[in-house]
Each structure stands twice: as C-alpha cells, then as structure tokens.
Amino acid sequence: MGHSQAEKAITHAKIVAIASQRFRQKGLEGISLADIMSEAGLTVGGFYKHFPTRDALVVDALQHAFSELDAWEEVAKGDLKAAIRSYLSSAHRDDVIRGCALSSLANDVSRAHPDAKVAFEGRLRHILTMLEALIGSDSKKSRRRKAIVLFSACVGALSLSRGVSDDKFSRELLDATVDELLDLYVPV
Template structure:
C-alpha cells in the first residue's frame, strides 16, 4: 500500500473513531460532517474521499461503536477470574460508565435510535445484542437457562445504565446502579447444589 493510501486509511479510521464516540454521546442525528472533520484535523472538503455521504459515515460509525463493546465486555469479565459474570457486572454498572456515554456501551446510547432506524441499523444492533448474549451465557455454568439468564443480565445492565443516565438526582442514580448490581449478583447464575 502506497504512502497516500496509508494516510487515507489512517484518516478514515480517525474520522470513524471520532464519529463512533459522537454517536454514542449524541445519537445518530447529533454529529455534523464539518464538526467531525474539524475534530479529525481534516478539511470538510476531504470528507467525500472517505465516505459516500453522511449516512454512510453514520452507518459505519454506528457499526464501529457497537462492535467496540465486545472487547470491552470480554476485558471486564476477565477482571474476576473466579466469577467472570460478576466481573462484567462490576465493570458495567459503575458511575464511570454511566457518566461517559461517549466511551460507554453503544447498546445503551443507540437503543432508541436503532428502534427508530432502518433494517440495516436494526440488524447491526441485533448482531451486537447476540454477541453479548453469547458472551454472557458463556460466562456462567452451562445450564438450560443460560441463555435466559444472559438475556436477563444484559437487559438489567443496559436498562439500569440507561435509566441512571436519564435521571437528574445523582443519589437516585447511584442507588439504582448499586441495587441492580446487588440483585444481579444474588440472582442464580450457578447451578443448584446437588440434592442430598
């Protein structure tokens, strides 16, 4: 790959990274092309060398924002070797995650946009939901209910984060995160003890 192609690819990736952060923070209608290009240190006129349209950029940025989450979830789970599910819960339901939507889980910030979006957007969102369900189901013990438990866990993680971001009372926000964390940790994710 020639030098200019390498530069072009690096510039495109930089714009995508910034756009992915912006769509997590502001939704898909928030970031404008001029603002994104300026933040990437590029001219507005160079935009079309990288993307066919703003919609094309937003589609790629949304896919990138969603896909970034899998690696973060895997790292979070590895923080607790004895019980990776607890490691994931502890890392996800935090004030830091709540207060940083630009770097947080895109399932939280893009759910409403996906619900109103086109089929491609819905499919991208669904792919990420499926990836998280597989990841979470694989963290516990293999049981018949592992997938249902994963659905409950993912719904609680995303829902609690979304609700805590949407409220004004910091005390209630913190209380919600703590309560959901405690309840998820107490919820049976381990197989029942054998009968004696």
C-alpha cells in the same frame, strides 16, 4: 499501500473514531457531518472521499464503538460478577463517549438505516452468547433467556442512571440492579 492510501486510511479511522464518540455523546442525529469533519480538521467536501453516505459512517462508527466493548468482555471473561459490576459502575455511567453504544444508542438505532440495525444486532447477539457461557449449567434455552434478561436489566439501569441529575439516585439505580442481578445469577 501507497503513501496517499496510508494517509487516507489514517484519516478514515480518525473520522470513524470521532463519529463513534460523538454519536454516543449526542445521538445519531445530534451531530452533523460538518461538526464531525470539522473536529477531524477536514471539510464536509472531503467526507465523500471516505464514505458513500452518512449511513455508511454510522455503521463504521457503530462497529468502532462496539469494538471498545472488547475491553469489558476481557474483564468479564469467566466472571459474571465482574461483568455485572463493571458494566453497572459509576465509571461506565460517566464515560458516555467510550461507554457501551448498545445502551447509549439503542433508541437511535431503532430509527436508523437497516445496516445500522444489523451491526447493532450482531454485537448484541455476541454479548448474549458471552453471557450465556458465564451463566452456567442451566439448559441452553434457560441460559439464553437469563442472558437476555440480565443484559436488558444492565442496559436499562445504565441508561436510567445517565438520565437523572441526582448522583445519589443514579448510584442507587446502578447498585440496586447489581445487587438483584448478583442474587439472581451468581451462585453463592
């Protein structure tokens, strides 16, 4: 890779990282290409040297955001209790720009380009498979259903906790969901 190709790759990665954070913070339609490119120190005209369309940036930004879930998966690996507590923590709630894009962008992706939906679905399926393995010895169908309900409850509680202004109520939403999920899914 030549020097200019290396610089282009670095710039591309910078644009994707910025878009990944801003999309989670403001929604897929809540920030313009001009704002993203400006934050990257570039002009809108330079955008098309990196991406054929805005939709292509959205997909790359989603993939980047989803890769940030790898750290949560490492915490959760082999420990369903840790997975639930970590996902439904105040720290995760408060870190929207680095938090789970599945919870912050689910509604936006439902209206996005089909490629964004494919990326979203791929990561969701991956997480469900991980959770199935953590759930234990039930039948495959039962583990799958439990994984779906568990993660849906986590995403819902996290989203709701971010949508209220009262910190005590927000914490109550998270804590109640943690307690109920642990009672349902983690044997004593």
